[in-house]
Amino acid sequence: MTTATPAKGRFGIYGGQYVPETLVANLHALERAYESAQHDDAFQFEVERTLRDFVGRATPLYLAEQLSADYGGRVFLKREDLTHTGAHKINNAVGQALLAKRLGKSRIVAETGAGQHGVATAAACARLGLECIVYMGALDCERQRPNVERMKLLGATVVPCEAGRRNLKVAINEAIRDWISNPDSTHYLIGSVVGPHPYPTIVRDFQSVIGREARQQFIEREGKLPDAVIACVGGGSNAMGIFAGFVRDEVELHGVEAGGRGDDHAAPLNSGTPGVLHGAMQYLLQDDDGQILNTHSIAAGLDYPGVGPEHSFLKDAGRATYHVVDDEEALAAFKELSRREGVIPAVESSHALAYAKRLLQQRPGLSVIVNLSGRGDKDLPSLIERGLL
Amino acid sequence: MSIEELEKAFATDRKALMPFLMSGHPTPESFARNLREAAEYADVIEVGVPFSDPLADGPVIQAAAAQALSHRTTLRSTLEVLTARDDGPPVVLMLSVNQVLAYGVAKFAASAKQAKVSGAIVPDLPFEESAQVREAFAHEQIALIPMLAPTTSDERKRAILGKARGFAYLISVAGVTGTRDSYPPETLAYIRSARELSPVPVCVGFGISKPQHIEQLRQSADGFIVGSALIRGIDEARSVADILKPLRRACDTALTGNRS
Numbered sequence: 001m002t003t004a005t006p007a008k009g010r011f012g013i014y015g016g017q018y019v020p021e022t023l024v025a026n027l028h029a030l031e032r033a034y035e036s037a038q039h040d041d042a043f044q045f046e047v048e049r050t051l052r053d054f055v056g057r058a059t060p061l062y063l064a065e066q067l068s069a070d071y072g073g074r075v076f077l078k079r080e081d082l083t084h085t086g087a088h089k090i091n092n093a094v095g096q097a098l099l100a101k102r103l104g105k106s107r108i109v110a111e112t113g114a115g116q117h118g119v120a121t122a123a124a125c126a127r128l129g130l131e132c133i134v135y136m137g138a139l140d141c142e143r144q145r146p147n148v149e150r151m152k153l154l155g156a157t158v159v160p161c162e163a164g165r166r167n168l169k170v171a172i173n174e175a176i177r178d179w180i181s182n183p184d185s186t187h188y189l190i191g192s193v194v195g196p197h198p199y200p201t202i203v204r205d206f207q208s209v210i211g212r213e214a215r216q217q218f219i220e221r222e223g224k225l226p227d228a229v230i231a232c233v234g235g236g237s238n239a240m241g242i243f244a245g246f247v248r249d250e251v252e253l254h255g256v257e258a259g260g261r262g263d264d265h266a267a268p269l270n271s272g273t274p275g276v277l278h279g280a281m282q283y284l285l286q287d288d289d290g291q292i293l294n295t296h297s298i299a300a301g302l303d304y305p306g307v308g309p310e311h312s313f314l315k316d317a318g319r320a321t322y323h324v325v326d327d328e329e330a331l332a333a334f335k336e337l338s339r340r341e342g343v344i345p346a347v348e349s350s351h352a353l354a355y356a357k358r359l360l361q362q363r364p365g366l367s368v369i370v371n372l373s374g375r376g377d378k379d380l381p382s383l384i385e386r387g388l389l
Numbered sequence: 390m391s392i393e394e395l396e397k398a399f400a401t402d403r404k405a406l407m408p409f410l411m412s413g414h415p416t417p418e419s420f421a422r423n424l425r426e427a428a429e430y431a432d433v434i435e436v437g438v439p440f441s442d443p444l445a446d447g448p449v450i451q452a453a454a455a456q457a458l459s460h461r462t463t464l465r466s467t468l469e470v471l472t473a474r475d476d477g478p479p480v481v482l483m484l485s486v487n488q489v490l491a492y493g494v495a496k497f498a499a500s501a502k503q504a505k506v507s508g509a510i511v512p513d514l515p516f517e518e519s520a521q522v523r524e525a526f527a528h529e530q531i532a533l534i535p536m537l538a539p540t541t542s543d544e545r546k547r548a549i550l551g552k553a554r555g556f557a558y559l560i561s562v563a564g565v566t567g568t569r570d571s572y573p574p575e576t577l578a579y580i581r582s583a584r585e586l587s588p589v590p591v592c593v594g595f596g597i598s599k600p601q602h603i604e605q606l607r608q609s610a611d612g613f614i615v616g617s618a619l620i621r622g623i624d625e626a627r628s629v630a631d632i633l634k635p636l637r638r639a640c641d642t643a644l645t646g647n648r649s
Binding site for chain 1: 440441442444445447451455458463464465485486487488489490491492512513514515517518536537538539540541542545560563564565
């Protein structure tokens with residue numbers, strides 16, 4: 001089993017570069033810049049130094065003792081919520097911002113769902129003196145208001161997107177349209193393992209620090225490998241990041257998609273079919289005519305009809321399994337972790353926690369790592385307003 | 390209709406005018422009527438098939454697509470309208486690669502042929518990803534219209550144009566569809582260089598909205614695609630004839646700089 005990027009940016013049949021002609025030159029330039037950066041010790045040193053001193057890595061691997069007792073196993077949390085800006089998104093944002101500098105770009109556009117990628121990108125840009133424009137669905141601006149304020153404070157321009165369901169999908173559409181209109185000055189700093197090649201590879205590589213650390217930390221502590229690794233999957237960057245550390249081991253990989261409410265969900269790996277969205281072949285929620293379907297999740301960061309091409313490949317290959325957790329189950333886990341461990345998780349990460357509970361109920365005694373991809377402060381105003389807490 | 394007929398549409402001493410209409414916009418009935426009306430002024434008609442998430446389109450065409458989708462316009466219903474169409478200028482479709490894949494590549498080519506469609510423009514299918522589709526199209530004598538952008542390197546231009554059939558679609562400036570005031574001088578140079586390399590006619594789109602645009606670019610190009618300006622005019626309840634007449638006139642008087 002290898003997930004190394006094959007020629008032409010494909011993971012099996014998934015991935016590729018389905019973009020308007022105007023962007024092809026940019027993608028080729030990005031491919032070349034990334035390749036040379038990978039072999040440049042100074043660049044790698046700069047990334048490592050930034051992750052340590054700015055992001056605050058390594059993040060702890062925390063044994064949640066009370067939750068372990070409640071659930072009937074050993075539950076470890078990879079504490080990405082403790083990074084600067086509060087979610088794993090910063091790992092990729094600082095890496096790509098350095099790459100953008102290397103490409104000679106002065107302007108960054110990004111999309112954001114929960115706002116975590118937007119905040120991380122705004123922070124990375126502030127530090128490097130790059131202009132930053134963040135596209136965000138208007139609905140997400142409402143339900144993740146604290147993050148909108150944080151982005152503005154960090155000097156970014158936040159552009160609310162009013163089309164469709166006013167969520168992550170339309171934010172990506174607008175970010176790509178901006179990039180098409182400003183190909184010379186601008187780098188599109190995509191926040192997940194989606195989009196055209198080489199993005200799924202670049203974002204996975206920058207996020208793979210999660211898996212590398214977690215593997216080493218678990219072995220140092222337990223003297224063995226975990227039985228399973230669990231992560232939520234929207235586009236799938238936190239999941240790809242932690243999976244990357246264990247994909248060559250005999251460790252179960254569980255991805256958790258958003259079940260939303262009944263028929264209205266965001267679970268393409270469970271209910272979708274292969275197709276092309278935002279530049280890549282992947283599992284998609286689409287109708288017979290090839291139109292992309294609307295999605296719903298309580299978690300803005302999971303509210304997306306597509307999923308990274310590498311996850312699509314891992315599913316078909318049987319190397320990872322993908323489950324569904326709905327809004328209600330995720331909220332229950334959100335409250336449980338807050339009360340039992342004193343840690344308020346992002347509603348996105350709560351989907352992974354909820355699945356950990358289910359897994360340990362079915363198979364007690366397992367040792368699992370849950371990627372706690374972000375912290376939940378951002379979710380409080382909206383959840384309180386809707387009377388959900 | 391076939392690739393030959395499409396190529397023949399350019400073999401005149403005038404510049405080709407290629408209006409763009411969105412299937413199902415503003416309603417399926419008006420679309421069918423507009424299609425007939427446009428036939429009087431057009432050398433080729435481009436018919437957009439509405440898609441939920443078009444990446445290369447500006448606000449005007451996005452809104453038209455959303456409106457068409459609200460009337461349940463599909464690729465299938467579009468092909469039905471085109472099949473029932475009277476004789477007229479060649480039609481090329483514009484749609485997203487996911488619509489072609491969802492329909493089935495070979496099946497799409499066969500159905501398009503049956504609907505008297507001469508070619509298709511698939512803006513999110515760049516050259517490197519297009520082999521399978523191009524082969525299926527060639528099998529049915531349908532042209533896969535290649536697109537060039539100002540960011541396309543000369544090396545890529547040569548590779549893309551080397552396989553071109555029908556005509557080449559030149560994106561005038563980096564950006565999404567929508568009208569522009571005027572074109573910078575480098576646009577002219579870019580169109581000229583593409584035309585020199587091209588074995589097929591080159592047509593310019595993105596931003597063509599006024600006779601002055603055609604006059605500015607006519608020495609360099611073989612045809613002009615008018616999209617957002619026509620859609621916006623239809624949205625403002627103007628007639629297709631009223632919108633196309635002055636553009637037709639600009640193309641007819643653009644007699645200099647023809648291909649030899």
